[in-house]
Amino acid sequence: MSGGQGGDGATGEAAREEATGETAREEATGDDAGVAAAGDDVPVDDFHETDARPPTVAVVASLAAAGVAATAALVASPVGGALLGAAALAFLGGSLRNSTRVLTWGAAVGVVGLAVAGYRGAPAEALLVAVVGLTVAWNVADHGVGLGEQVGRGARVRRNVAVHGGASLLVGAVAAGLVYGVSLAVGGGQPVAALALLLAGGIALISALR
Amino acid sequence: MSDSRGDGIAAGAASTDGDSTEGKSADPTEGKSGNSTETESADAPTDREHRREVATDRWVGIAGAALALVGLGVLVRQPSLVLAGAVGVGYGVYARTGEAPTPTLAVTRSVSDESPAPGDEVRVTVRAENVGGTALPDLRLVDGVPPGLAVVDGPARVATALRPGTAVTFEYAVRAARGDHDWEPLTAITRDAAGARERTSALDAPTAIACTPELSAGGDLPLRGLTTLHHGRVPTDVGGAGVEFHATREYRRGDPLKRIDWNRRARTGELSTVELREERSATVVLLVDSRDSAYVAADPDAETAVEASVAAAGQAFSALLDGGDRVGIAALSPLDCWLPPGSGTVHAARGRETLATDPALAPTPSDDRFYRSLWLRRFRRRLPADAQVLFFTPLVDDTAATLARRIDAHGHLVTVLSPDPTTSETVGQRLATFERRQRLRTLRSAGIRAVEWGDDSFPVAVAAATRRWSR
Numbered sequence: 001m002s003g004g005q006g007g008d009g010a011t012g013e014a015a016r017e018e019a020t021g022e023t024a025r026e027e028a029t030g031d032d033a034g035v036a037a038a039g040d041d042v043p044v045d046d047f048h049e050t051d052a053r054p055p056t057v058a059v060v061a062s063l064a065a066a067g068v069a070a071t072a073a074l075v076a077s078p079v080g081g082a083l084l085g086a087a088a089l090a091f092l093g094g095s096l097r098n099s100t101r102v103l104t105w106g107a108a109v110g111v112v113g114l115a116v117a118g119y120r121g122a123p124a125e126a127l128l129v130a131v132v133g134l135t136v137a138w139n140v141a142d143h144g145v146g147l148g149e150q151v152g153r154g155a156r157v158r159r160n161v162a163v164h165g166g167a168s169l170l171v172g173a174v175a176a177g178l179v180y181g182v183s184l185a186v187g188g189g190q191p192v193a194a195l196a197l198l199l200a201g202g203i204a205l206i207s208a209l210r
Numbered sequence: 211m212s213d214s215r216g217d218g219i220a221a222g223a224a225s226t227d228g229d230s231t232e233g234k235s236a237d238p239t240e241g242k243s244g245n246s247t248e249t250e251s252a253d254a255p256t257d258r259e260h261r262r263e264v265a266t267d268r269w270v271g272i273a274g275a276a277l278a279l280v281g282l283g284v285l286v287r288q289p290s291l292v293l294a295g296a297v298g299v300g301y302g303v304y305a306r307t308g309e310a311p312t313p314t315l316a317v318t319r320s321v322s323d324e325s326p327a328p329g330d331e332v333r334v335t336v337r338a339e340n341v342g343g344t345a346l347p348d349l350r351l352v353d354g355v356p357p358g359l360a361v362v363d364g365p366a367r368v369a370t371a372l373r374p375g376t377a378v379t380f381e382y383a384v385r386a387a388r389g390d391h392d393w394e395p396l397t398a399i400t401r402d403a404a405g406a407r408e409r410t411s412a413l414d415a416p417t418a419i420a421c422t423p424e425l426s427a428g429g430d431l432p433l434r435g436l437t438t439l440h441h442g443r444v445p446t447d448v449g450g451a452g453v454e455f456h457a458t459r460e461y462r463r464g465d466p467l468k469r470i471d472w473n474r475r476a477r478t479g480e481l482s483t484v485e486l487r488e489e490r491s492a493t494v495v496l497l498v499d500s501r502d503s504a505y506v507a508a509d510p511d512a513e514t515a516v517e518a519s520v521a522a523a524g525q526a527f528s529a530l531l532d533g534g535d536r537v538g539i540a541a542l543s544p545l546d547c548w549l550p551p552g553s554g555t556v557h558a559a560r561g562r563e564t565l566a567t568d569p570a571l572a573p574t575p576s577d578d579r580f581y582r583s584l585w586l587r588r589f590r591r592r593l594p595a596d597a598q599v600l601f602f603t604p605l606v607d608d609t610a611a612t613l614a615r616r617i618d619a620h621g622h623l624v625t626v627l628s629p630d631p632t633t634s635e636t637v638g639q640r641l642a643t644f645e646r647r648q649r650l651r652t653l654r655s656a657g658i659r660a661v662e663w664g665d666d667s668f669p670v671a672v673a674a675a676t677r678r679w680s681r
Contacts (some may be wrong), residue, residue: 104271111275115282118291131294135272135301142268143405150350150399151367156380163347163371167403168301175300179293195292196284199299206303 051153052098058144058161059095062137065165066091069110069133072126073117080117084110084130091141100145107138128180132172140165255341256317259395261410268405269305276302308402310409313349314342317396317415326386328423331362334384336396338413339377346372348401351380354394354412358573359384360511386421387573388520388566393417422566423524433492433535434598434623434659444492444535449485456487493536493551493596495622496523497589499603499610500543502575506606506631515604517573518629522668523602524565526627531558540589542603542613544578545570548592582609590620598623604631605662606642611649618658626653627672630664 066088074081090106093099114134118127143164147157183195276298283291315338322333336353340346353366364382372378395412433444449456458471461481471482498519507514523539530537531553538551539561547570549561565571593599599617603610605628618624628650632643653660663671 108275111279114294115279115291118279118283118288118294119286121288122290124290124293127290127294128297131297135298139268139405146266146268146405147350147369151352151369152365154365155367155369157369160348160350160369160371164403164405167347168304171301171304171404172297175297175304176293178300179296183289183293192284192287192289192292195289196280199280199292199296202296203299 052148053153054095054098054141054144054148055153055155055157055161057158058140058147059092061161061165062091062095062141062144063088064137065133065140065169066110066137069130069137072129072133073113073122076122076126077117077120080113080115080120080122080130083113083116084134087113087134088137091137095141095144098145098148100142103138103142103145106141107134110134110138124180124183128176132169132176135172136165136168139168254316255314256396256413256415258313258315258398259412259414261397261412263310263407263409266401266406266408269302272298272305273302305404305406308404308406310402310407311344311346311400312342312409313340313346313398313400313411313413314344315339315398315413316341317413319353319393319396319415319417321417321419323386323419325420325422328386328388328421330386330421331383332359332386332419333381334366334417335379335381336366336415337377337379338372338396338398340372340374343374345374346400347403348405349378350399351378352397352399353382354396355384356391356393358387358389358391360387386419388421388423388517389572390420390567391418420567422562423521424562433494433530434625444490445487446490447487450488452486452488454487456485458482458484491534491536492530492598493538493594494526494530495538495540495551495593495597495599496526497540497542497599497601497617498523498571499601500541500571500575501580501609503607504542504604504610505575506604508631508633514573515606515629515631516571518631518663518668519602519604519627520565520571522627522629522663523600524562525668526600527561527565528558531561537561538597539564540592541568541570542580542585542601542610543570543576544580545576546588547571550592551594551597582613586613586616589617593622595621598625600624601626602629603627604629605646605649606631608649611653614653614658615656618656624658626650626658626660627668628660628662630662 066084070081070084070088073084087106087110090102090109094102094106111134114127114131117130122130140161143161147155147160151157179199182198186194186198276295278295279298280292280295283289283293283295317336317338319334319336321335323330326332334353336351338351348369349372350369351367355361355366362383362385364380366380366382366384368378368380370378393416395414398411398413399408400411401408445452445454447456449459458474459482461470461483465483469483469486471484474480474482498516500516500519504516504519505514527537527539534553536551536553537557539547539549541547547564547568549564552560569576599622601610601614601617601624603614603626605611605626614624614626628646630646632639632646634640634643650660650662659675661671661675
């Protein structure tokens with residue numbers, strides 16, 4: 001009834017808010033190493049099993065990948081690099097707020113950043129690194145939010161995140177290597193439309209095989 | 211990293227990088243003492259119940275974004291954009307190829323103590339081995355901790371990836387609470403490598419612990435004047451043999467010589483006889499309020515009013531039984547719970563068992579509906595005519611107060627013993643406190659004795675309250 005459960009809700013909410021605020025402060029001020037250290041002092045005293053924030057390892061891995069993507073784009077175009085940086089911030093914010101919607105918006109901003117960098121004439125190598133980095137960053141951050149919901153922040157997840165992030169990095173690397181190799185093989189002088197048609201042919205082939 | 215604490219807990223995993231898998235040969239329970247028990251043999255896959263399989267829709271839009279990059283590349287004649295788009299297409303293909311694997315796991319769960327005392331920490335070790343032929347790139351395990359037990363250390367969850375033949379071990383601690391507790395099935399969630407499809411299964415690995423508290427005798431619990439004809443310790447208003455002075459009356463032939471008031475005889479010359487207060491035993495039924503509404507506590511981690519009531523009922527039970535009274539137990543609950551009044555050592559054991567493990571007094575509320583008039587009819591039919599009732603209730607709704615008055619009105623003297631679950635931080639909480647106090651006041655003005663206890667222990671509160679009571 002009112003007495004017990006009223007206190008229940010109020011205290012729980014306050015504690016949760018405090019914890020979130022604390023982490024946000026720590027992670028916002030620190031660089032990657034700082035964030036990693038912040039995860040270590042999880043309050044053991046008031047242990048609550050359902051801490052639904054994403055695990056720190058996922059947040060850190062996502063930020064690292066996003067940082068690589070932003071650096072690669074920055075080499076070619078400052079505006080594109082800045083947009084990818086904004087995407088990295090969105091990934092951090094989405095992770096802290098457990099919001100996949102924010103993550104999706106971040107990914108959308110990142111794609112726009114890629115388009116701007118490409119439009120400004122970024123070299124293919126830098127753009128390939130940026131696109132793989134962006135995808136891995138979004139993928140790991142989104143995975144982290146899902147993990148937070150299902151197993152919570154305190155659980156052991158390192159191997160899971162490593163396998164998931166590694167697999168997506170591998171897929172990106174193979175795809176990038178493949179298209180880069182093909183573009184080298186067919187020669188740099190081909191018109192762009194020919195490349196696009198080649199890609200369309202590839203897609204048609206894959207969907208026919210499936 | 212965040213999972214460093216989890217690694218520290220999983221001492222059994224003993225791998226240097228602190229991560230979750232181990233070889234097939236390593237048995238985490240090997241070094242443990244004999245009191246840990248395995249629930250089933252390791253190699254047969256655990257019974258699996260399929261719950262659901264869904265698409266996670268994580269990758270929705272990737273193909274669109276990729277093709278948009280390709281289109282832009284064609285428009286602005288930038289081959290690098292086409293290449294970037296092609297990588298995106300590659301991810302789109304990756305997201306579409308996988309199928310959520312079916313987990314074929316052999317799950318064993320062991321507990322450090324199968325019959326702990328209340329408040330003990332029980333360490334639970336869960337080991338899941340992938341005995342199927344397929345790798346599980348993304349496996350999340352959530353253990354089905356019994357609802358009455360609180361996890362106090364290490365989440366009962368893990369996320370990992372398992373090749374065929376490898377196993378994951380995780381360990382956590384629960385705080386034992388009164389009652390029988392059965393573990394629910396372990397939930398296993400698997401995803402494909404890209405995380406596009408998700409399958410939820412339940413793996414049944416039965417484990418149970420039983421936690422039976424010792425009954426400690428509380429202080430002297432004063433009963434009301436409704437007694438049986440048997441000799442006991444409750445002072446009555448009946449004159450006869452006893453120790454305490456009751457009245458004097460005219461001498462009748464046959465009165466024992468030692469009860470004649472010789473002082474009066476010397477003073478007035480009349481013969482009179484001293485009557486002493488007879489002491490008789492009582493029949494008491496301990497009634498514990500365990501309806502849904504009684505499961506309240508002052509803060510989320512505190513023990514509920516039902517726990518406090520049951521603990522106090524346990525103290526009253528042994529104290530009354532020691533005093534020679536006949537004691538029974540009943541629950542004000544949707545589930546049926548009735549131990550008829552009795553005495554003796556067998557009855558004491560039965561009462562301890564009832565208070566500890568009866569489903570009606572479980573640490574978590576039952577889902578059934580409570581019908582007040584049906585319950586009252588059944589309770590009155592069972593209640594012996596000379597029984598008085600000790601009613602343990604937090605008094606958080608009017609039903610409890612009304613029932614106390616109705617039982618009292620039917621001639622079974624009621625004493626209300628009320629653990630205080632209220633706090634006074636918010637206006638709503640203060641209102642609830644006030645309402646409860648008002649109910650207590652109404653009960654007292656209706657002639658029903660009431661004791662409430664909050665932070666101080668039950669015997670202290672009883673001792674403090676008894677000073678005010680007349681017989």
